[in-house]
Amino acid sequence: MNDHAKGLLITTLGVLFVVPDSLFVRLIVAEPMTTAFWRGMSSGVLILLGLLAVQGLRGFREVLGSGWPGWLYMFLIGSTTPGFVLAVTNTSVANVVFIFASMPVFAAVLSRVILGETISRRMVVTMLAVAAGLSIIAYGSGENEIAHWSGDLFALYVAFAYAAALTAVRKVRDISMIPAIPIAYIGSALVLLPFAAPMEPVAMQWHLLLGHGAFIAIATCFLTLGPRYISTAEVSLLILLESILAPILVWVVIGEDPGHLTLIGGAVVIGALLVSNLVVLARGRRRMRSGG
Template identity: 40%
Template sequence: MAKISPHLYGILITAAGVLILSPDGLLVRLIETDSATLLFWRGLLFSLGIFGFYFLRHGFGIRDTVRAMGRRGLLAAVLFCLSTIFFVLAVTHTSVANALVIISTAPLFAALFSWLILKESILPSTWIAIAICTGGISLIFMGSIGGGSRYGDLSAIVCAFMIAGQITTVRHARSIDMVPSLGFAGLLTAILALPFASPLAVTSSDVTYLVLLGLVVLPLAFGLITVGPRYISAPEVSLLMLLESIFGSFWVWLVLDEMPRPETLGGGAVVITTLIIHTGIAYRRRQRGVAAS
């Protein structure tokens, strides 16, 4: 049996992680409890999943990994916690398609933050992509006028900004294993949600969905997605992450019959096409740089 290349391995595990993550929006919609209770259990179970995996792998050596993250680990945890809160608010107050398309722009915002904070230069193609995606998001917002979902769309934008901030923080500490910060993010989410939650007021079906989401989908998906960049480039990871927008919307349409608005389809087509082209340009530029060196 032929051995697969490291590059193909990276593509396969990253794609698997994204596909496993894609029912996230659907599961949030299927859970009938209030948002605070959902956030409490989602955060707590996600934290248990992350720390449980690290404890099985490293034992009490996880303490050294946690200490190595320092303040940047705490900042990454806070930003991921906020992205989780606003993701749930987005998915419960607007269509899943709207939320996922808007959130898919996070890599572009991360480039903007890297320019502002890390003083990394932004190529003209990235500025153009940011401008075009802003237009696509505006089209999605136009479809929400009068429909009562602008709050959800705004939450999706805040979520994208928080994810971008978390990505920038992790990039700043690229030599450090920052995955345990996800566990702290889950724990912080649970703590913030607890005063407003009713942890015992969940149905048996809610328990099933929460366990599936918190202990299986999220830890496994983010675990695989975190391993991917060791084998493939950041542009390739960003391109594969777009699968969540497509498949996440598909699962909701298939199960809940939630059809995206025409404005969402048009704006989403603009955003996703722009991100695909931008990612392709970035990948080709990187390959030329590797060949030249």
């Protein structure tokens, strides 16, 4: 298997392991902060143990010495743990994942503001289409019993935080930020501890709590390793699978109907990003052929 095929396989597995994330939040019967505590603590500890076994403390020293970009990255990634749980708790899973799909738009804007990068005409068109799709989703939240604007706002924050974290980490490209992830997750869990009742769900739901953390840990590792071997456009296309599969999984398992306006808005968002990434992929292949 060549590196490209390896990258496609690892990234696809990472996407598939992250798909049940929102379903776990739905299935775990606990207060949102308790669910968020275990989401961060269990996945953080599992990733930490794996890193210590593979590379020891070396990577952690580099991360802690990476300056403000590294610390900002850890803060933002840590904040997505309660943000994600609050999003799924307060609105439909379909709303959450379709809003998450808009992350490349936030990343483009932040790259322009922070790094001074230009925004292409293709990206401007994509932004307008994504904004239209998100508007349809927001309108649909007023007509769907399981969707609410408060959850939509939490989902928007998570999309923004991930985009900002990825933008910040580009300031320290020479440092692997993988060790920052367990620090962020465990740190977030410790901050949430005073607001959680972590022992209440353990007796009856330990398997869901542990399974949730394991899926997040595996997905995080795969989605960190896989993109090293494939292009950004290919990664973006594969990640769109999560936006499609997660609502279907929740619909099949617990019968959560996302509503027709959410599906229409989601189709606009996914369609815009799909076309945009396919254009980038096609241009890259043309350049490779002309260069060869």
